[in-house]
Amino acid sequence: MNALAATSRNFKQAAKLLGLDSKLEKSLLIPFREIKVECTIPKDDGTLASYVGFRVQHDNARGPMKGGIRYHHEVEPDEVNALAQLMTWKTAVANIPYGGAKGGIGCSPGDLSISELERLTRVFTQKIHDLIGIHTDVPAPDMGTNGQTMAWILDEYSKFHGYSPAVVTGKPVDLGGSLGRDAATGRGVLFATEALLAEHGKSIAGQRFVIQGFGNVGSWAAQLITEAGGKVIAISDVTGAVKNINGLDIAKLMKHSAENRGIKGFEGGDAVDSNSLLTEECDVLIPAALGGVINKDNADDIKAKYIIEAANHPTDPEADEILAKKGVLILPDILANSGGVTVSYFEWVQNIQGFMWDEEKVNRELKTYMTRAFRDTKEMCSSHHCDLRMGAFTLGVNRVARATVLRGWEA
Numbered sequence: 001m002n003a004l005a006a007t008s009r010n011f012k013q014a015a016k017l018l019g020l021d022s023k024l025e026k027s028l029l030i031p032f033r034e035i036k037v038e039c040t041i042p043k044d045d046g047t048l049a050s051y052v053g054f055r056v057q058h059d060n061a062r063g064p065m066k067g068g069i070r071y072h073h074e075v076e077p078d079e080v081n082a083l084a085q086l087m088t089w090k091t092a093v094a095n096i097p098y099g100g101a102k103g104g105i106g107c108s109p110g111d112l113s114i115s116e117l118e119r120l121t122r123v124f125t126q127k128i129h130d131l132i133g134i135h136t137d138v139p140a141p142d143m144g145t146n147g148q149t150m151a152w153i154l155d156e157y158s159k160f161h162g163y164s165p166a167v168v169t170g171k172p173v174d175l176g177g178s179l180g181r182d183a184a185t186g187r188g189v190l191f192a193t194e195a196l197l198a199e200h201g202k203s204i205a206g207q208r209f210v211i212q213g214f215g216n217v218g219s220w221a222a223q224l225i226t227e228a229g230g231k232v233i234a235i236s237d238v239t240g241a242v243k244n245i246n247g248l249d250i251a252k253l254m255k256h257s258a259e260n261r262g263i264k265g266f267e268g269g270d271a272v273d274s275n276s277l278l279t280e281e282c283d284v285l286i287p288a289a290l291g292g293v294i295n296k297d298n299a300d301d302i303k304a305k306y307i308i309e310a311a312n313h314p315t316d317p318e319a320d321e322i323l324a325k326k327g328v329l330i331l332p333d334i335l336a337n338s339g340g341v342t343v344s345y346f347e348w349v350q351n352i353q354g355f356m357w358d359e360e361k362v363n364r365e366l367k368t369y370m371t372r373a374f375r376d377t378k379e380m381c382s383s384h385h386c387d388l389r390m391g392a393f394t395l396g397v398n399r400v401a402r403a404t405v406l407r408g409w410e411a
């Protein structure tokens with residue numbers, strides 16, 4: 001199912017559970033602004049290349065819009081729209097004072113040199129600088145982008161508006177980034193998983209994990225889960241998949257991946273088919289790469305007891321239904337991966353205050369926010385007799401609806 005159709009379907013189900021009136025429902029669904037820009041840059045060989053960039057600003061009832069920028073060849077308007085909408089509900093689930101946005105450029109970052117990526121990022125920033133801002137819309141990294149990308153956006157934006165570190169988060173620490181932001185999404189995944197397992201009398205220690213994706217989120221999740229005593233038995237990335245039922249050596253896999261631009265060829269396990277990774281025998285499955293990977297074609301074959309959605313919208317609604325019948329518990333994206341935007345909020349606060357927190361404080365506050373979001377979601381599950389996805393959606397949608405009504409925007 002198309003990402004926007006899937007996200008909107010979840011939203012509409014939550015709106016129904018909450019009994020929202022149809023005018024309010026419609027105003028919450030429609031994005032505030034959709035931006036599409038053509039970014040033309042000279043390639044290193046002197047030829048010109050054009051890429052389409054998007055920024056969808058979904059909602060700002062609760063504060064400045066917030067969300068990552070993705071560089072990936074599959075970036076297209078409907079997906080960016082869906083991801084922006086998810087950010088609106090996610091920031092509300094985390095109870096941080098933001099709305100939601102998302103951006104992206106349709107490109108293959110691995111095929112571009114560093115200087116081409118820099119030129120592309122600067123041109124994109126030139127085209128959208130008037131529409132983003134510290135109190136308007138604050139970008140951050142997502143798939144295919146990182147702290148360096150944010151540093152280029154910061155620098156380009158500052159040429160127009162003066163030095164403005166709070167205009168992006170996920171920056172390098174040397175440029176006002178927060179300690180702990182790089183690991184935050186993975187660490188948030190750890191805290192959320194701990195909270196879910198604890199409800200079932202379990203802990204991370206002794207559980208077998210399978211992770212799809214070994215980028216920022218997947219690699220940090222793998223490291224932190226291993227440190228907490230979990231056994232990561234299989235991992236995939238775009239280059240391949242590797243399995244070791246005794247547990248992969250994550251530190252060695254990190255080194256191999258950095259040196260070889262991927263996990264392919266890692267000798268600390270057996271190479272396995274990436275396509276069957278999601279259906280490997282395990283206790284906890286963590287999709288941490290693309291959307292829509294768990295769908296009606298593979299849901300019935302999934303053997304995990306728990307799915308922790310580190311990626312955004314990895315599970316189609318049809319798969320949700322199949323997995324629910326099998327008794328698989330899904331911790332939804334807007335809760336499970338909210339650690340990233342939560343520490344982005346801490347970074348923005350630090351930039352505005354001009355005061356830097358130590359890493360221990362960042363991680364401690366992150367745990368408090370993740371635990372609270374999990375508890376608030378469970379309360380919605382109890383009051384609306386629904387699963388965790390609908391618990392998180394009703395929590396997020398209700399908070400945004402209340403702010404919308406208070407601001408007098410629903411009419």
Ligand SMILES: NC(=O)C1=CN([C@@H]2O[C@H](COP(=O)(O)OP(=O)(O)OC[C@H]3O[C@@H](n4cnc5c(N)ncnc54)[C@H](O)[C@@H]3O)[C@@H](O)[C@H]2O)C=CC1
Pocket residue numbers: 141142143144145185212213214215216217218236237238239274288289290291310311312337338340341
């Ligand atoms: N970076 C962040 O702070 C946050 C990221 N997310 C979500 O987490 C997911 C991953 O994001 P990042 O780790 O930041 O991206 P990244 O670009 O750092 O890493 C992406 C990883 O996915 C792998 N991948 C790509 N295609 C694949 C495929 N077909 N099969 C297996 N692996 C594949 C890549 O090889 C890479 O290891 C995305 O869905 C993103 O939206 C969610 C919240 C915050």
Ligand SMILES: O=C(O)CCC(=O)C(=O)O
Pocket residue numbers: 066067068069090138139140141142169170312337338340341342344
């Ligand atoms: O850190 C942020 O502002 C946004 C991260 C993001 O794009 C996401 O949570 O999907």
